[in-house]
Amino acid sequence: MAATTTTRTLHHPDLDDVELTSVLFALSDPTRLELIRLLATEGPQTVAQCQIAEPDVPKSTFSHHLKTLREAGLIRNEPSGRQRTISLRRADLDARFPGLLDSVL
Amino acid sequence: MAATTTTRTLHHPDLDDVELTSVLFALSDPTRLELIRLLATEGPQTVAQCQIAEPDVPKSTFSHHLKTLREAGLIRNEPSGRQRTISLRRADLDARFPGLLDSVL
DNA sequence: CCTACTGTTCGAGTTACATCGAACGGTCAC
DNA sequence: GTGACCGTTCGATGTAACTCGAACAGTAGG
Numbered sequence: 001m002a003a004t005t006t007t008r009t010l011h012h013p014d015l016d017d018v019e020l021t022s023v024l025f026a027l028s029d030p031t032r033l034e035l036i037r038l039l040a041t042e043g044p045q046t047v048a049q050c051q052i053a054e055p056d057v058p059k060s061t062f063s064h065h066l067k068t069l070r071e072a073g074l075i076r077n078e079p080s081g082r083q084r085t086i087s088l089r090r091a092d093l094d095a096r097f098p099g100l101l102d103s104v105l
Numbered sequence: 106m107a108a109t110t111t112t113r114t115l116h117h118p119d120l121d122d123v124e125l126t127s128v129l130f131a132l133s134d135p136t137r138l139e140l141i142r143l144l145a146t147e148g149p150q151t152v153a154q155c156q157i158a159e160p161d162v163p164k165s166t167f168s169h170h171l172k173t174l175r176e177a178g179l180i181r182n183e184p185s186g187r188q189r190t191i192s193l194r195r196a197d198l199d200a201r202f203p204g205l206l207d208s209v210l
Numbered sequence: 211c212c213t214a215c216t217g218t219t220c221g222a223g224t225t226a227c228a229t230c231g232a233a234c235g236g237t238c239a240c
Numbered sequence: 241g242t243g244a245c246c247g248t249t250c251g252a253t254g255t256a257a258c259t260c261g262a263a264c265a266g267t268a269g270g
Contacts, residue, residue: 008266010218020209025133028126029258047217058260063218068257082216082267099208104125113236115248134228152247163230168248173227187237187246 010070010077015092018073023097026072027104031057032065036074036088040105044087046080115175115182120197123178128202131177132209136162137170141179141193145210149192151185 027033031054038053039045051062066086069075076087093101132138136159143158144150156167171191174180181192198206 021133021135021138024129024138024209028130028133030126033126033129059217060219060261061259064258064260067218077217079217079266084217097208099204103202103204103208104129164247165231165249166229169228169230172248184236184247189247 008079012070012076013073015073015096018092018096020097022072023074023093023100026069026074029065029068031062032069033104035065035069036101037105039075039086039088040090040101044085046083047086048083050086113184117175117181118178120178120201123197123201125202127177128179128198128205131174131179134170134173136167137174138209140170140174141206142210144180144191144193145195145206149190151188152191153188155191 027036034053035050038050047059047062047066050066051057051059054062057065066075066077070077074089074093076085076089078085078087090101132141139158140155143155152164152167152171155171156162156164159167162170171180171182175182179194179198181190181194183190183192195206
């Protein structure tokens with residue numbers, strides 16, 4: 001098949017393809033902003049750990065937010081055993097938009 | 106009437122009521138971001154002057170963007186004779202979200 | 211294997227936002 | 241006053257995003 005259909009590895013945009021407007025939009029949702037702050041202070045977390053901070057958000061909704069953040073270039077989402085590790089792309093973001101992350105945290 | 110119906114003076118949110126998520130959302134549109142950059146570099150402008158930078162945007166659409174930015178607390182829109190003066194609320198924003206504006210400009 | 215577990219994807223319903231022409235409101239010039 | 245001018249508001253339309261349950265995919269353990 002030409003297209004990748006497995007859900008194993010998800011696509012992450014290259015640093016050069018990360019657009020400021022997309023980043024700002026991704027951060028403009030309270031749930032997502034809160035999650036970014038969690039990752040910034042606590043470091044990489046599993047999805048389940050992230051969800052503890054947002055107990056009222058169903059997992060499909062939460063997964064949607066993770067997708068938005070990932071496609072905007074804010075986080076990485078990598079398989080780790082049966083779970084997945086969510087991490088902030090801080091070095092990338094600091095390189096591309098210096099000071100931005102610091103100012104929203 | 107109880108409600109203000111005149112279009113003469115428009116409502117601007119108090120500094121304390123300006124929310125980060127609203128600011129980020131307002132900045133997440135390319136046209137609006139461009140306008141903020143114009144105001145930051147060129148200083149206060151009339152609406153007509155702002156529109157020169159975005160020649161393909163109809164004036165009603167442009168006015169909508171101005172409303173979004175104003176309600177988010179990013180700009181002031183004040184009458185000035187027959188025209189209106191659009192200005193960046195830079196001091197307010199720097200006080201409430203230090204470094205944010207600098208990082209997006 | 212087969213089951214339980216973690217998290218994504220699909221699909222449908224709802225809501226919010228963008229866009230733009232037309233109508234309106236206020237101001238200045240004459 | 242009245243006509244031109246600058247800009248907002250209204251109303252209608254299309255589109256994108258949010259929400260969430262149900263179904264699915266990959267992994268580890270017994």
